[in-house]
Amino acid sequence: MLGEQIIKGMAVTARNFFESYVSKDRLTTVQYPEERLPQKGNTRQFPFLVYDGDDAEKGLRCVACQICEKECPPKCIYIVKSKDKKPDYKGQMQVYPVRFDIDLSVCMSCSICVEVCPFESIKMNTEFELSTADRFGGLLFGKDKLAKSNSYYQKVHPKDAAESDAVIAAEKAKAEAKAKAAAEAKAKAAAAAVSPAPPVTPAQPL
Amino acid sequence: MNTLATPPKNFEVKPKLDAKGEELGELLEVSMGPHHPSTHGVFRMDVVLDGEKVVKLKPVFGYLHRNHEKIGENISYLANMPYTDRLDYFCSMTNNWAYALTIEKLAGLAVPERAEYIRVIMAELTRLQNHTCLIGFFVQDMGALGTPMMYAFREREKILDLFEEVSGARMMCNYMRFGGVRVDVNDEWIAKTKKVVADYSKFLDEFGTFLTENEIVLARTQFVGVLPKDLAINASITGPMLRAAGVNYDLRKVDKYGIYSRFDFQVPVGEHGDIYDRYMIRVLEMRESIKILEQALRDIPAGPVMDPKAKLRGFRPKAGEVYGRVEGPKGELGFYVISDGSPNAYRYRVRPPSFINLTILEDMCLGHNISDAVVILGSVDIVLGEVDR
Numbered sequence: 001m002l003g004e005q006i007i008k009g010m011a012v013t014a015r016n017f018f019e020s021y022v023s024k025d026r027l028t029t030v031q032y033p034e035e036r037l038p039q040k041g042n043t044r045q046f047p048f049l050v051y052d053g054d055d056a057e058k059g060l061r062c063v064a065c066q067i068c069e070k071e072c073p074p075k076c077i078y079i080v081k082s083k084d085k086k087p088d089y090k091g092q093m094q095v096y097p098v099r100f101d102i103d104l105s106v107c108m109s110c111s112i113c114v115e116v117c118p119f120e121s122i123k124m125n126t127e128f129e130l131s132t133a134d135r136f137g138g139l140l141f142g143k144d145k146l147a148k149s150n151s152y153y154q155k156v157h158p159k160d161a162a163e164s165d166a167v168i169a170a171e172k173a174k175a176e177a178k179a180k181a182a183a184e185a186k187a188k189a190a191a192a193a194v195s196p197a198p199p200v201t202p203a204q205p206l
Numbered sequence: 207m208n209t210l211a212t213p214p215k216n217f218e219v220k221p222k223l224d225a226k227g228e229e230l231g232e233l234l235e236v237s238m239g240p241h242h243p244s245t246h247g248v249f250r251m252d253v254v255l256d257g258e259k260v261v262k263l264k265p266v267f268g269y270l271h272r273n274h275e276k277i278g279e280n281i282s283y284l285a286n287m288p289y290t291d292r293l294d295y296f297c298s299m300t301n302n303w304a305y306a307l308t309i310e311k312l313a314g315l316a317v318p319e320r321a322e323y324i325r326v327i328m329a330e331l332t333r334l335q336n337h338t339c340l341i342g343f344f345v346q347d348m349g350a351l352g353t354p355m356m357y358a359f360r361e362r363e364k365i366l367d368l369f370e371e372v373s374g375a376r377m378m379c380n381y382m383r384f385g386g387v388r389v390d391v392n393d394e395w396i397a398k399t400k401k402v403v404a405d406y407s408k409f410l411d412e413f414g415t416f417l418t419e420n421e422i423v424l425a426r427t428q429f430v431g432v433l434p435k436d437l438a439i440n441a442s443i444t445g446p447m448l449r450a451a452g453v454n455y456d457l458r459k460v461d462k463y464g465i466y467s468r469f470d471f472q473v474p475v476g477e478h479g480d481i482y483d484r485y486m487i488r489v490l491e492m493r494e495s496i497k498i499l500e501q502a503l504r505d506i507p508a509g510p511v512m513d514p515k516a517k518l519r520g521f522r523p524k525a526g527e528v529y530g531r532v533e534g535p536k537g538e539l540g541f542y543v544i545s546d547g548s549p550n551a552y553r554y555r556v557r558p559p560s561f562i563n564l565t566i567l568e569d570m571c572l573g574h575n576i577s578d579a580v581v582i583l584g585s586v587d588i589v590l591g592e593v594d595r
Contacts, residue, residue: 002421003421012416013353016357041372042373067519072285073281073288110291112380115518116518118519
């Protein structure tokens with residue numbers, strides 16, 4: 001019969017319509033600002049800089065190596081290196097970024113910067129409600145806006161944060177062991193220098 | 207093999223004459239697009255109409271050109287990976303795979319077993335969601351405004367949720383790396399995927415009752431926009447378009463890239479090359495994708511997901527040239543890369559399936575109504591991000 005299949009199709013529509021009142025599978029939309037979906041595992045939006053401890057200036061992990069600036073596909077990162085140095089988490093003296101700007105209106109959230117960073121210092125945030133009426137400076141985030149504490153990172157990506165903490169702890173332990181070994185060697189050398197050296201006498205007169 | 211079935215057409219349109227040799231009415235030239243909703247993006251068709259019949263059609267593209275290949279030559283190999291997501295923004299996973307496959311060939315990297323399985327799972331999920339969306343779109347082109355497309359999008363969202371959970375983004379996944387994949391999947395994710403795949407065949411059944419035998423769909427699609435087999439071969443059409451024309455050619459079977467030789471699946475082949483065949487091929491392909499997914503999700507082994515030789519920083523493959531290709535949802539997606547040993551490619555070229563599939567649009571549309579031209583364009587399955595690059 002002509003039109004039979006059309007009626008069957010209408011039945012599908014009707015089933016979808018009525019089941020949307022009872023079945024969650026049929027109605028998947030949520031009323032966004034009031035109702036929010038839970039965050040999905042590895043969700044990434046825009047990068048931020050991690051700092052240890054409480055002081056954003058002192059604890060910043062970034063050492064201004066500029067690898068992320070070089071690798072960034074749309075070139076949205078701008079870094080100015082410092083002239084002086086400050087100690088990093090391993091106690092080594094390192095340069096730090098005087099300026100670290102990310103233009104979020106250019107950033108394409110690809111997370112290449114996170115992958116290439118050797119210092120676990122740049123990570124992806126999950127914050128997405130960033131819209132602003134300012135067309136020019138509103139999304140140009142400087143160091144002050146980008147720096148977020150390690151505890152914040154642990155909150156947004158617990159699994160990744162634990163991994164990066166483990167990496168840092170291992171590096172720290174390695175650095176400490178190295179420093180200890182160096183100190184011991186130094187002490188030994190110093191001790192050796194202090195003790196009088198045995199007089200060197202040729203076995204046979206020349 | 208024959209030469210072109212139809213002789214090449216010149217774009218001169220002669221006025222229609224009656225028996226005495228006098229002109230009958232005027233031809234109407236319509237510029238459809240670039241902002242017409244039926245053209246799937248910024249694409250323009252210069253159509254010349256006689257009444258409602260198409261007598262000449264010229265596809266015009268380039269409105270979304272963004273210098274993809276030149277950008278790819280000026281940034282490092284790794285940094286180009288997120289840009290490949292933006293070629294065909296429906297299938298970022300297969301784009302990633304094609305690019306990763308090419309560079310792996312160039313640099314001689316091996317891919318661990320688990321990563322190969324993950325890649326197959328991602329590619330087949332991509333195929334599922336792309337074909338579902340496409341059917342929604344082109345039914346919408348026929349005038350079924352909204353409803354089928356919304357059902358398609360509802361199901362697609364479930365797959366995109368899976369992508370977001372593992373890669374961090376719904377569409378711009380940026381997931382594959384040279385020598386593996388970026389993030390490992392966990393057991394919870396695999397269980398979720400199994401559920402989505404199991405539910406998907408139910409959805410396809412429902413979608414089938416909705417559309418496959420619907421009288422309006424049959425009337426609008428059968429014997430419309432026929433693409434002859436020899437023309438399809440000569441115009442290097444690939445993907446579902448080619449298979450609908452009756453050519454059994456699927457790179458998953460021909461090249462056996464990745465680990466596709468291990469899976470038991472069939473390649474559906476059409477008969478008439480009309481729009482209905484193209485629709486059916488896609489439905490059947492989704493069924494085969496579900497079969498592949500079930501096998502892959504069952505057999506996925508444990509292990510690492512990255513080749514230990516692969517490195518992210520300072521990646522410099524040796525000099526040489528290479529062409530890598532995969533069977534994307536839209537057809538053969540290929541990347542041609544010449545390396546001179548520096549951190550960026552010397553030459554980088556994309557072979558986009560939807561661009562090449564679009565070249566025979568006029569041959570399919572001539573003699574049909576203008577409303578059919580819209581449906582024919584919809585059945586080609588184009589994404590302008592890939593056509594214009």
